[in-house]
Amino acid sequence: MDMLDFLDLSHNQLSGKIPTSLAEIHTLGFLDLSNNNLSGKIPTGTQLQSFNASAYADNDGLCGDPLPKCPGDSLRPSTNNPRENMNENDDNNLSLMQEVAISIGFGFIFGFWGVVGSFLLKKSWRTAFFNLLDAAGDWVYVRIAVFVSKCKRG
Known part of the structure; x- marks a missing residue:
């Protein structure tokens, strides 16, 4: 199965967790596990997370990237709405830019006035x-x- 490129197991009433051995097929280009009874977390750190959410559709017990986060994953943002996640990232970038601007401002104030102030005094x-x-x-x-x-x- 190392050379497997296409795997469609949709509509097969499969149940249980996704086997981690499936994540070891590195040549897999297409995967469809939709419309089954799969549950648990999609194996993390694998190519299985790179497939679209539609590959895992209608598996009510399944969670983890690219589906909504699992109950124990409070640190990772949900990926069910990519536009919402982009807005969260924009807010983070904006606050980073604000932090940089504030740092530059303080650097200028203390650096410039440190030199000019000493010359004045x-x-x-x-x-x-x-x-x-x-x-x-x-x-x-x-x-x-x-x-x-x-x-x-x-």
């Missing part, structure tokens, strides 16, 4: 900083002037 720091900028500007000017004069000779 300490004249010696302000003088030393602008002397450093002056010296750096002079150094760049001299380097450019030497480079240009070498190019003219060359």
Whole structure:
């Protein structure tokens, strides 16, 4: 059964849980277990969760992805309404973006005003900083002037 690609077991009055050995068929491209009496949780972490919910339709005791969550799965969102789940994810992304914006705002406030505030309060720091900028500007000017004069000779 390792090479099985198509499996239709619909309308067969099957009951019980889905065998985990079914999840070991990695070549399975189509699965239909609808209209049976299957129950329990669809094996997690398998390709069985990648099939549409219609593959498991009319199995009242069946739960887990891609069907509604099982009673013990309070941490996982329900997948019976993908549009509703997208809205929940959008809300999460929006709050993440708000958190990033707030973090950037606080970073700017503390970073910018930490530097500017120290220059406003300490004249010696302000003088030393602008002397450093002056010296750096002079150094760049001299380097450019030497480079240009070498190019003219060359």
